[in-house]
Amino acid sequence: xxxxxxxxxxxxxxxxxxxxxxxxxxxxxxxxxxxxxxxxxxxxxxxxxxxxxxxxxxxxxxxxxxxxxxxxxxxxxxxxxxxxxxxxxxxxxxxxxxxxxxxxxxxxxxxxxxxxxxxxxxxxxxxxxxxxxxxxxxxxxxxxxxxxxxxxxxxxxxxxxxxxxxxxxxxxxxxxxxxxxxxxxxxxxxxxxxxxxxxxxxxxxxxxxxxxxxxxxxxxxxxxxxxxxxxxxxxxxxxxxxxxxxxxxxxxxxxxxxxxxxxxxxxxxxxxxxxxxxxxxxxxxxxxxxxxxxxxxxxxxxxxxxxxxxx
Amino acid sequence: xxxxxxxxxxxxxxxxxxxxxxxxxxxxxxxxxxxxxxxxxxxxxxxxxxxxxxxxxxxxxxxxxxxxxxxxxxxxxxxxxxxxxxxxxxxxxxxxxxxxxxxxxxxxxxxxxxxxxxxxxxxxxxxxxxxxxxxxxxxxxxxxxxxxxxxxxxxxxxxxxxxxxxxxxxxxxxxxxxxxxxxxxxxxxxxxxxxxxxxxxxxxxxxxxxxxxxxxxxxxxxxxxxxxxxxxxxxxxxxxxxxxxxxxxxxxxxxxxxxxxxxxxxxxxxxxxxxxxxxxxxxxxxxxxxxxxxxxxxxxxxxxxxxxxxxxxxxxxxxxxxxxxxxxxxxxxxxxxxxxxxxxxxxxxxxxxxxxxxxxxxxxxxxxxxxxxxxxxxxxxxxxxxxxxxxxxxxxxxxxx
Numbered sequence: 001x002x003x004x005x006x007x008x009x010x011x012x013x014x015x016x017x018x019x020x021x022x023x024x025x026x027x028x029x030x031x032x033x034x035x036x037x038x039x040x041x042x043x044x045x046x047x048x049x050x051x052x053x054x055x056x057x058x059x060x061x062x063x064x065x066x067x068x069x070x071x072x073x074x075x076x077x078x079x080x081x082x083x084x085x086x087x088x089x090x091x092x093x094x095x096x097x098x099x100x101x102x103x104x105x106x107x108x109x110x111x112x113x114x115x116x117x118x119x120x121x122x123x124x125x126x127x128x129x130x131x132x133x134x135x136x137x138x139x140x141x142x143x144x145x146x147x148x149x150x151x152x153x154x155x156x157x158x159x160x161x162x163x164x165x166x167x168x169x170x171x172x173x174x175x176x177x178x179x180x181x182x183x184x185x186x187x188x189x190x191x192x193x194x195x196x197x198x199x200x201x202x203x204x205x206x207x208x209x210x211x212x213x214x215x216x217x218x219x220x221x222x223x224x225x226x227x228x229x230x231x232x233x234x235x236x237x238x239x240x241x242x243x244x245x246x247x248x249x250x251x252x253x254x255x256x257x258x259x260x261x262x263x264x265x266x267x268x269x270x271x272x273x274x275x276x277x278x279x280x281x282x283x284x285x286x287x288x289x290x291x292x293x294x295x296x297x298x299x300x301x302x303x304x305x306x307x308x309x310x311x
Numbered sequence: 312x313x314x315x316x317x318x319x320x321x322x323x324x325x326x327x328x329x330x331x332x333x334x335x336x337x338x339x340x341x342x343x344x345x346x347x348x349x350x351x352x353x354x355x356x357x358x359x360x361x362x363x364x365x366x367x368x369x370x371x372x373x374x375x376x377x378x379x380x381x382x383x384x385x386x387x388x389x390x391x392x393x394x395x396x397x398x399x400x401x402x403x404x405x406x407x408x409x410x411x412x413x414x415x416x417x418x419x420x421x422x423x424x425x426x427x428x429x430x431x432x433x434x435x436x437x438x439x440x441x442x443x444x445x446x447x448x449x450x451x452x453x454x455x456x457x458x459x460x461x462x463x464x465x466x467x468x469x470x471x472x473x474x475x476x477x478x479x480x481x482x483x484x485x486x487x488x489x490x491x492x493x494x495x496x497x498x499x500x501x502x503x504x505x506x507x508x509x510x511x512x513x514x515x516x517x518x519x520x521x522x523x524x525x526x527x528x529x530x531x532x533x534x535x536x537x538x539x540x541x542x543x544x545x546x547x548x549x550x551x552x553x554x555x556x557x558x559x560x561x562x563x564x565x566x567x568x569x570x571x572x573x574x575x576x577x578x579x580x581x582x583x584x585x586x587x588x589x590x591x592x593x594x595x596x597x598x599x600x601x602x603x604x605x606x607x608x609x610x611x612x613x614x615x616x617x618x619x620x621x622x623x624x625x626x627x628x629x630x631x632x633x634x635x636x637x638x639x640x641x642x643x644x645x646x647x648x649x650x651x652x653x654x655x656x657x658x659x660x661x662x663x664x665x666x667x668x669x670x671x672x673x674x675x676x677x678x679x680x681x682x683x684x685x686x687x688x689x690x691x692x693x694x695x696x697x698x699x700x701x702x703x704x705x706x707x708x709x710x711x712x
Contacts, residue, residue: 060697061396061420078704079711139568146574147557166502170558253508253559256710260508264707266393267511268699 170252194228363412405616416695436629467610469685510706523604
């Protein structure tokens with residue numbers, strides 16, 4: 001538990017100098033307008049510029065500033081918009097799978113009676129991959145999953161199968177696989193942090209009141225860990241949407257995702273296409289985020305997501 | 312030649328060059344990190360600033376300094392023409408850079424825009440110009456469609472595909488011509504083919520094949536119209552659905568890996584990929600094809616920044632351009648990368664003078680003969696076809712199919 005939280009718990013009125021200071025700051029009338037101005041300048045304005053670019057066209061490597069819907073029409077005619085849907089579908093699937101395997105893992109790590117040493121070792125193992133280049137980590141799988149790869153060699157060598165399995169590489173399956181490995185830590189770490197700060201007393205109280213382990217999980221642990229879950233989803237979904245190493249290296253060109261499509265558009269300097277694709281994905285994300293916020297509101301305050309990360 | 316993952320070796324792409332070129336900040340980053348940029352005018356120093364593809368680099372520029380007394384300060388870019396055009400125009404790189412080196416195409420756009428300086432063919436330092444064959448000096452690599460001379464040829468090659476002779480049932484010792492059908496339609500190779508993922512590299516050869524087969528004729532294979540591109544893509548989609556392609560690759564390292572792991576039997580790749588694979592598999596395990604229909608012929612040109620006309624190192628710049636036409640550069644490029652260029656005979660003469668081994672000299676001669684044979688067939692590629700927007704768009708259909 002962090003010092004700030006301890007101080008908060010120890011203070012009768014629930015305020016400290018630190019939170020009181022924050023309250024005083026937000027009381028000043030320049031903070032909110034100031035934030036809005038900066039936010040508009042660095043986020044909204046570029047987005048508007050981006051959006052307006054999608055109504056131009058590129059001819060022979062030069063942007064033609066003649067507003068039309070041609071770029072948007074071509075987005076649908078070339079099947080390019082499918083790229084955004086496919087990216088979204090794969091990113092959501094990966095995030096859901098991460099949550100399914102990451103949550104029990106985080107639960108075990110935080111509350112499974114693991115020793116401090118085990119925790120330290122596991123956390124180190126989870127973070128070390130961040131320091132290695134993603135391409136190098138990913139390309140290795142090609143030597144393992146390929147037709148003449150390790151897995152197929154073992155399976156054919158032991159006569160378990162006659163012909164090498166082909167779907168293990170250059171398919172959506174292998175792309176999902178690569179991404180699940182890459183994004184495991186981004187899901188587990190926030191969830192772990194959230195579960196870790198849940199007071200043991202609450203869990204014990206739940207048991208004392210006769211709750212089954214499942215009821216404790218459902219009624220106590222899960223709601224309290226929700227901020228971590230939301231953080232995990234945000235940290236996983238975002239990068240998964242932008243993933244390009246895994247689809248390029250393990251998809252074998254057959255899994256055309258957003259990043260690859262933008263890269264390709266770039267070879268012809270088609271900024272308008274890039275703008276339209278980006279606008280489209282931002283719209284989809286906004287819809288998703290609103291849905292998430294609505295769900296989160298049922299369980300409480302979303303800003304607590306970030307309090308978990310502070311601890 | 313697209314290569315977005317390269318981080319290593321053969322092309323000597325340094326990691327920094329790649330990172331610099333990879334991100335959206337490439338322009339700004341490249342500017343701030345170009346070596347030798349003092350912002351001070353070049354004065355009469357014997358240094359020439361180069362910017363361009365790393366394939367054109369010598370392993371060691373000091374060899375050139377010893378020969379002609381000019382130092383080269385070279386900053387690499389990656390192979391994306393989009394990145395290159397943006398850097399050169401938006402960042403006004405010509406303020407600092409004397410010589411740009413890039414694959415054919417940029418001169419069609421940047422020449423008429425006044426970013427490149429027309430080549431002064433009678434410049435006294437360009438002494439080898441006269442003897443350079445028209446195949447090289449008048450090619451679309453260094454001239455625009457109107458015949459204006461914007462560049463000097465540097466290196467080039469005719470790209471086809473790498474293959475395993477035993478898998479195709481071809482005599483490993485012969486140099487017989489193989490049809491591109493093994494890439495697209497052969498039942499023996501179905502599911503055993505890797506095809507490059509980028510439209511600039513892959514749309515042309517498919518059109519070339521269809522033309523050779525007599526199924527279609529094209530105005531300009533390097534610059535397909537929407538209808539032409541659509542026809543080629545429809546054919547490729549049909550082949551993709553038939554399971555012809557095992558994978559679509561996008562990087563030099565992938566090409567090497569696919570061959571070295573025997574993951575595919577045929578792959579449209581760079582010639583050095585075959586060399587690399589053979590280092591692992593043994594000499595002659597894979598071969599680079601002579602084809603029936605033709606090749607993806609490419610070349611790099613060296614272009615002078617228009618701002619350089621007001622500098623007083625123009626003589627040094629022409630010395631370097633002349634050096635690109637000479638024997639030393641030719642011999643070193645051919646030995647180290649297997650790439651050819653203008654005045655191959657001077658390269659051979661240089662190697663003999665320098666006492667290179669018989670084997671190395673024979674290899675140089677073989678490179679010359681190979682290129683002469685291959686360059687007799689179509690087609691000359693460009694990175695900047697005027698129909699790039701529709702070609703790229705059609706290609707997306709193929710990728711999404």
